[in-house]
Amino acid sequence: MFQSLAVVLSLLTTSMVAAHGGVIAYTIDGHRYDTATVGSGASRLKATPRGGQNLQRPWTGLGPVRSASSPEMACNTPGSPVKFTAPAKAGGQIKAQWNPWPHNGGPLSVWMTECPGDCASFSNPHTAQWFKIHEDGLAGTQKLIKAGNSLTVTIPADLKPGNYLIRHELINLALPPAEFYPECAQLQITGSGSVSPGSQSRSTLAAAYKSSLPELAQSYDTWKSKANQYRFPGPAVYRGGAGGAGDAVSASDAGGASDAGGAGDAGGAGDAPSTGSSVGSGSVSGLMSGMNNGGAATGSSGLSSLFGGSSLFSGLGLFNRLSQT
Numbered sequence: 001m002f003q004s005l006a007v008v009l010s011l012l013t014t015s016m017v018a019a020h021g022g023v024i025a026y027t028i029d030g031h032r033y034d035t036a037t038v039g040s041g042a043s044r045l046k047a048t049p050r051g052g053q054n055l056q057r058p059w060t061g062l063g064p065v066r067s068a069s070s071p072e073m074a075c076n077t078p079g080s081p082v083k084f085t086a087p088a089k090a091g092g093q094i095k096a097q098w099n100p101w102p103h104n105g106g107p108l109s110v111w112m113t114e115c116p117g118d119c120a121s122f123s124n125p126h127t128a129q130w131f132k133i134h135e136d137g138l139a140g141t142q143k144l145i146k147a148g149n150s151l152t153v154t155i156p157a158d159l160k161p162g163n164y165l166i167r168h169e170l171i172n173l174a175l176p177p178a179e180f181y182p183e184c185a186q187l188q189i190t191g192s193g194s195v196s197p198g199s200q201s202r203s204t205l206a207a208a209y210k211s212s213l214p215e216l217a218q219s220y221d222t223w224k225s226k227a228n229q230y231r232f233p234g235p236a237v238y239r240g241g242a243g244g245a246g247d248a249v250s251a252s253d254a255g256g257a258s259d260a261g262g263a264g265d266a267g268g269a270g271d272a273p274s275t276g277s278s279v280g281s282g283s284v285s286g287l288m289s290g291m292n293n294g295g296a297a298t299g300s301s302g303l304s305s306l307f308g309g310s311s312l313f314s315g316l317g318l319f320n321r322l323s324q325t
């Protein structure tokens, strides 16, 4: 137990100091998949996804990708292929769950690209032509945090069946240059769709994210007084056929996502009222207040109250993972 606490402390200290992370679980058409990697170095947690079903490409560091032209922009570091590809229905929902997210100043987006053949042998996604299925402007990560550090989007219903990567990305604009936090998961899309989004919806990531773009080069604080002018980089979101299925709001989105009181929650382009966010049940207030207090949780009582205030953490099964470490 002591050892587990030490790992927890190490993780929390890393989280509080380095303050990073990424997607740690996906729920696809109601089926939950944990991912294999959380954290790095001494604080790295190795989970064992159920049945070996790890659909996410590994990211071995908590930190951001800092160069928009880097190959790591596609699927983080190392972002190498995994064996498993998860089934997902076109028109179905995919919920991504992050660790408690410490950066509340920046946009987010979700992209997809076809795996040419098997995703398990697709090793150069940074040269691929990606299309975007969701974006949320300057306050995107604020909404994500309010939604229990989760985001639910709908796979375009008319998408042609086949193997795809789905790429979730959060951007931190607190202190430019922008910090990018991308993670990829391997999906086998099923359904009766026939559409491959056209070139107007496509871009390489390097072409979409020019570091000279004001949207990436200027800080959140600079933007927040003109948030409605914020334009997410890259091509327009592919929303699927006439139904516009790319941005469905899940049933649990009961007014949670759009009530961000923070500055910068203006409705700009790409900041549509239907953010696709679902409000998670977990609360991170305990953890976040612990983080905001600035002090590392040095005592076990402080630690337990930190976790006691965070049903999210236990809900995520991190304690289970820790006890297996």
Ligand SMILES: [Cu+2]
Residues within 6 Å of the ligand: 018, 019, 020, 021, 064, 102, 103, 172
């Ligand atoms: Cu960070």
